[in-house]
Amino acid sequence: MNKIKHLLARDQWIVPFLKTQKSGFFWSILLNLLTIVAASALMFVSGYLISRAAQRPDNILLIYVPIVLTRAFGIARPIFRYAQRLVSHNWVLRFVSKSRQRLYESVASTASSIRGRFQTGKVLSLLADDLDQLQNLYLRTLFPLGTGLLVYLFVSVAVGTVNWLFMLWWLVMLTIIMIIVPTMSFLMNRARVHKQKQLQSQLYTDATDAVLGLQDWVLSGRQKDLVAQQGYIMANLARTKNAGMAFGWWRDFVLQMLVLILVITTLICVGWQFKSNHMAVNFIAAFTLAIFPLVDDFIGVNQGVSEASFYEDSIERLNTLPRPEASQIETGKLNDTTVILNHVTFKYDNKKIIDEVDLVVHPGEKIALLGRSGSGKTTLLKLIAADIAPLSGSITIGNQPVSQLQQQLSTLVAVLDQQSYLFNTSILNNVRMGNIKATDDQVKLAIKQTGLQPLIDSLPNGYETQMQEAGARFSGGEQQRFALARILLQDAPIVILDEPTVSLDPKTEYEVLTQIFKVLQDRTIIWVTHHLTGIDYVDKAYFLENGRFVLADTPKNLRKTSAHFQQLLAMDGIN
Incomplete structure (x- = not known):
């Protein structure tokens, strides 16, 4: 994490764009938060409506408001989600478009000097991989992380209005889910991510060199050696990716177990809080069901932070390229x-x-x-x-x-x-x-x-x-x-x-x-x-x-x- 902070502190690709496009970044995170709030509110109202309807109210008007709210939040959730996707992808596509143009200008204006430092495969890796990684940095890390922090604060305050001891418990659980587990996941997955990036870069380089030197391989009669070499790298890369997928599965399983603990403890605490009130007892299901939509956000934050080390090499490599405007110095x-x-x-x-x-x-x-x-x-x-x-x-x-x-x-x-x-x-x-x-x-x-x-x-x-x-x-x-x-x-x-x-x-x-x-x-x-x-x-x-x-x-x-x-x-x- 410290390396990423250091890289971002002197970055010439991500930070400048963030500074000039702050409004789009803000609206994307806000719309994502509203999507989560609408989803939780839908489950909350639905839980209340089911419980209240089970009490056989004397008049349908007594549950009319929850029915209307269910429809409202049910409509609001996909609208907010759609708007968030439009804003975030438009924002990211702007970034990728400008970055690709800038990368092209940088490579084009200094092609010969870059060729002296990078093999063709390395440059191909820059073009094909690094900018895609920075695109994912926004979509899979920065946006979910920004939303997760807001959810952390919003949920803590909302729970605190019910019971401050219950709020402390939520703070502890959210700290584990959204801070401790992601940090541990990042540290445990970092070496595997670096190995995967090295293998991908090697695959680009070796494949490109093999194609450019194909005649030499054929003339020397070493086609089988070429195929075996490429096959070994691809098999090694596949094993590394599979290990990463297995790690992600276990990480998400741990998160699901933590959420299960949160659901059970919430059910117990809310039941104890409202059990003495005939009308308030309807909130037991409401509070419990409202937790489930938060799971996607929890997993998104953990996944994004876990993959953060993917971006270290990309940011560092892109920032080693000369700026096109600087390369035009007379x-x-x-x-x-x-x-x-x-x-x-x-x-x-x-x-x-x-x-x-x-x-x-x-x-x-x-x-x-x-x-x-x-x-x-x-x-x-x-x-x-x-x-x-x-x-x-x-x-x-x-x-x-x-x-x-x-x-x-x-x-x-x-x-x-x-x-x-x-x-x-x-x-x-x-x-x-x-x-x-x-x-x-x-x-x-x-x-x-x-x-x-x-x-x-x-x-x-x-x-x-x-x-x-x-x-x-x-x-x-x-x-x-x-x-x-x-x-x-x-x-x-x-x-x-x-x-x-x-x-x-x-x-x-x-x-x-x-x-x-x-x-x-x-x-x-x-x-x-x-x-x-x-x-x-x-x-x-x-x-x-x-x-x-x-x-x-x-x-x-x-x-x-x-x-x-x-x-x-x-x-x-x-x-």
């Missing part, structure tokens, strides 16, 4: 875009990945980072992009620590990696994600600069051609050019190339790299690669080994002085 505020790494060290599981590295990349300079797999190249990129923080040392852009440039990094640093980040929408929309405020002419110019205009002209629908998911209808080289067009539109002064051509054939690789360095000639480029194709485009090449630079010089000088460099050139078939 890079002109940073006159100098020199990248400086000063004695940077990074460890993972007590193993040094980067060891006391120094690096200076001046504006407009092109460098290549080379080395074996696991030498620390990708880690170095993540450090520069502020996706991870160094253990020691400093990383600055324009003499400002990257940790203080989080809201501005998407306008300073663009990322082009080996997997293009393309959606099942039009070519125009996909490229526009580099700058969602760009005009159609600006988008088309960026596409033209990457050499894709002949391809566009050959398509029947031109710029409105649908990409298909992950750009499946286009070749790898074409996908990378579309991603490059997006980076051109993003106009970030620093571009990170994380092996963008690793899956391309040599001829296409050379063509794509030539186009990249041509259109990005006025930008700073930090390029991680295993191959030396296109190495002459960079000003300086750095070789990483065991987290340190073992070679650093221009490609021209390395051709003359480094036997290792010459060997790598020969392996790549470069003269």
Whole structure:
């Protein structure tokens, strides 16, 4: 609970909407309370009417008022319920609509930097799961909890008008039902909920990666391994969900038993209170029956609080996304875009990945980072992009620590990696994600600069051609050019190339790299690669080994002085 309070205290998604839409939130809770009151009043009057009618009144007019009230509350309950559903769902749909738009703008305006931090499946989890969880936060937690607190106060005051000792007993029982049991339920269910969310996220990620890499699975003959892996995760997720459902059943059973105790004690207390009065005895059934409609509210509060931990990860993950309005900060505020790494060290599981590295990349300079797999190249990129923080040392852009440039990094640093980040929408929309405020002419110019205009002209629908998911209808080289067009539109002064051509054939690789360095000639480029194709485009090449630079010089000088460099050139078939 404390974590949720802390998250809400610095939240930029839920709290601002609550502040601007307070009236809708208030009316939803009030209408929900009126629904419960009408239902309890219906049972109360019905109980009184049955008891009074059983006494065979001399005149029908003696029970006429209860009959009218029964009809009135019977009509009022569904009306209040319907109105409450209209108000609450309209309110939540407004929230979801605005949040989806804001999430889209955030992802669209910073797609490349987000791709550097989240796998495709993680982003899919954001889009498909997190906003749904926040929708349930209102419908299943905040609305029932707000109503439950009002019911707690309303019932306590109502019972207190009859007998103050009876009111104390109700306060004790309501405290157990609406505070103690929900809190215990939340604490007991929290670990299971986190496990379920992790499995769901893993399922999204693994399934997406499997689809995108399906060809590799087929070529390696490991289809059965893929199916088995997915089946294991799904079975584990099913077991976790079933355990959660069993826990909910037992929680509701405990609540039903507590309500049963409340009903029996109420029957005894009200019977003792009214037994001496011939007319007041009719209230015994009335007070007892009025309890039953409260059960739905009791269960709703407990269910909502028990599921509250579902929302922790969703709120935290959404708030780590850059705000779209913040991502539009003009890079002109940073006159100098020199990248400086000063004695940077990074460890993972007590193993040094980067060891006391120094690096200076001046504006407009092109460098290549080379080395074996696991030498620390990708880690170095993540450090520069502020996706991870160094253990020691400093990383600055324009003499400002990257940790203080989080809201501005998407306008300073663009990322082009080996997997293009393309959606099942039009070519125009996909490229526009580099700058969602760009005009159609600006988008088309960026596409033209990457050499894709002949391809566009050959398509029947031109710029409105649908990409298909992950750009499946286009070749790898074409996908990378579309991603490059997006980076051109993003106009970030620093571009990170994380092996963008690793899956391309040599001829296409050379063509794509030539186009990249041509259109990005006025930008700073930090390029991680295993191959030396296109190495002459960079000003300086750095070789990483065991987290340190073992070679650093221009490609021209390395051709003359480094036997290792010459060997790598020969392996790549470069003269």
